[in-house]
Amino acid sequence: MRRFFTIVATAVMIWACSSDGGNDPTDDVVVDPTPDPVSFERGPMLMNWADNIIIPSYEAFSSEMTGLQSAFDSFKSDASEANLVAFRASWLSAYKMWQRVSMFEIGPAETLGLRLNVNIYPAGSDKIDGFITSGSYDLALASNRDAKGFPALDYLINGLGDRDEDILAKFNGTEKENLIAYTGDVIADMVSLSTNVLAEWNSGYRATFVANNGASSTASVDRFINDYVFYYEKFLRAGKMGIPVGAFSENVLPQNVEAYYKADVSNELFLEGIEAVQDFFNGVHYGKNTSGESLASYLDALNTVKDGDDLKKLINDQFDLAKTKVAALEPFRNEIEDNVPPTNMLLAYDEVQRIVPLLKVDMVSAMSVSIDFVDADGD
C-alpha cells in the first residue's frame, strides 16, 4: 500500500517535470492519457516484444509440442526403453521452452489460463492414479489442473517407478491401455492450448497488443510490466525456489520443486526461466544474438540512475549474480533434502529475491507504471 503511494508520488513528480511529452497520434485506446515523460516511444518496444520475442517463442514452443507429440506416438506404438528415453528428452526440451513463454500470460494465454493449465505443481499423483484406473476424467475442469500438463507427465514418465524398467513394466502391464490413453490426453490438452494461444496472437491479438501503445493502467506496456513482475515474483522466485526451500513456511517443501520426479532438472528449468526474463528485459530476439527496444533501452532513455548507478546495469548485474549462485547449487531437491537448513539454496534465493525491488519499485517508478496486483489473501 505504502509502496503504491510512493510510486504514484514519483509518477506525479515525473509527470510534472516533463514539458514536451506528447501522445502518439495513433493512440486511441488510452483511457487516462499521461504524456510520455521523455521521448521514448513505447510502440516500437511493443513491436519488438511481439514480433521478435513473444510470437517466435510461442512458435518454438508449438514446435516443441509437436516434437513431444511424435515422441509420445513412437512410445505409444512401442513402449521400449529407447522410446521412453526419447520421450523423456522431448518432455525436458519442451519443458525448457515452456520456461521461455510462461511469462507471457497476457491476452490469449490469460484468457485460457495457459500457465496454470500446463504447469501447476506438485502434481496430484493420487488424482492421476485414480483417473488412470477409472478411465473417467474431464481435463478441462479447474480442479483437474494439477492432474495434467508438464508435472503430470513428469509423474507418468519419471515417477511411476524407481528405474526405467519399473516404469516400462507399468506401460506394458495390465493398465497399459488406460495409462497410454491418459498420457495421450494430457499431451493433446497441452497441444491444443498452445496451438490456440499462438493462433490468437497471429490472428489479431498481435495487432491489438501493439496498437495499445499508450501510458495508462490499461495500456499494453503497463499491463505487461505488471504481468512480467508478477511472474518473476510469484512463479519464478517463489514457485521454483522460495516455496520449496521453505521461505514461506515453517518447513521445507521438497515435494514442491518443479519436475520433482525427474529430480535433477529443477535448476536447469529455473535457469532457463531467469535467462528468459533477463533476455526479455534486454529485448534480446528469440533464438538470436540481436536485440531491440526493451525495458533496458527504456531505462536508458529515461537515464535512470539509482544511488548514482545506472539502473539497467544494476539489474543485469543482479541477474548475473543470481544465475551464478543458482548454477553452483546441487539439484534443488538434493539441496533441500540433504541440508538442514538448506543454507546454500537460501543464499542463492536471497540473490534472486534482490531483483524484485529493482523491478517492482525502481524500474516501474522510472516508467510511471503502477503495480496493481496484490497477493491473494490466502483463503
Added chain:
Amino acid sequence: MKKVLYTLAISSAVFLASCSSDDNASDMDEAIVIDNPASYSFERNEENTVSFGGQTTRILMAQELLGGFTTNTNTAEILKAMYAHEEGAEDFEDADLNASDKSLRSKTAASVDYFSTNATDQALIRADFESWIDGQVDEVFTNWNVAAEAGTAGQLADGEKTRYVNAQGLEYNQLFAKGLIGALMTDQALNNYLSTAVLDEGSSRADNDAGTVLEGKSYTNMEHKWDEAYGYVYGLNADASNPNADLGADSFLNEYIGKLEEDPDFAGIADDIFQAFKLGRAAIVAGDYEIRDAQADIIREKISQVIAVRGIFYMQRAKATLAEETPNYGSAFHALSEAYGFIYSLRFTRKPGSDAPYFTKAESEELLEELMEDGVNGLWDIEAETIDEISEDIAERFDFTVAQAGE
C-alpha cells in the same frame, strides 16, 4: 434532532468540567485503583484465573465443519451433526471435540441481549445456516465435476485454487464461515458476554466485589464471563496472554482483526481491541464497573467495524476484478461470497452505548437482496453501481469511507 443532542452533550460536558474544576471529585475515582497488567494474565492466590476452553472448542469445531464443506462425499446429515454436535457423538476427526458437550448451533444467534426474547429470529437464522449446508450438498456437491456458468452450479478456477459455487455464483462455505463470525463469535462476545445482563447477572457483582469464586474454580463468575468473550476473539492464539503476536490464528474474527491491522487506514485496531479487553478485565478485578463497561463499548465499536470494513473490502475487490479485460469470475465470486457473509453478520454488530446493531436483521437482508438481484443469475449479473451503492450504505453508518475500507 442531532443538533439538539450535540448541543446538549457539549453543554453537559462543559457543565461537568466546570463543576469538577475546583472540588475534590477526583478523590472518588482514586478510591478504586486498577492494576492493568502488560499482558492478559490474571491470577488469584498465584493461580491463573483466565479460562475459555469452551470458546476454543467451538472455534475448532467451526474449522472442522468448514473443512467438511469441501469433501463432496459428505451428506447433509453429517455436516448438520457437526453443526449441532452432541456430547460423545463421533462427528469430528478430533476426539476431544467429540467428547465435548459444546455445540455450534446452540450458540448461533443465542446472545442474551438480542435473542433471549426473540426465538423467532434465532430459529430463522439457524435455519439459514442449515440451508447453506443443504445447498452445498444438494446443489454444489451434485455438480462437483461440472464447470460453473450463469445459472449452473459447479466449479470455477481462481488462480491455482478451484472455487465451488451455486447457480447464482455463491460459495456456501464462505456464507457459512463469514456468517458464523457474526452469528457466533461476534454475537456471543458483544451481545452476550460483554453485556451487563450477563456480567451482572444474579449476585455476580456482589460475588465479584467480595472475591467469591465459582465453586471449584479460581475465578469469579464475572471474570469468567469476560474471559469467554475474550475466548471468542483469541481462542486459538498460541499465547493467550499476548494474542496479537500471532493474529490470524483462526480463520474467523482473529484473522480479520489481523487484516484490518495490515491496512494503514485501520492500523492500531488490534491493540485497541486487546487493550480494551485487558483493561476491562483488570477493572473487573478492581471492581470498577464503569471502566469495565466503557471498555466493552470500545470492543463493540471496533469489532463491529471489522465486519463492516471486510464486507466493503471484498465487494470493492470483486468490483475491480470484474472490471478487468478477462474477469476472473472465480476470484470475484469468492470475494463477493465473503462479502455476503460479512453483510449477513452486520445484524450481530453492536453500536456502543445502545442495545442495537448497526444494521437490523431486516436491513442486512435488504442489502443482501440488493446484492443478488441485478439479474436472475445473482452474482453473474451484478453491476458495479450496485456494489458501490451497498458499500456506501454500509460505510455511511460508520466513521470510515468506502475508499478507506476498499484498499
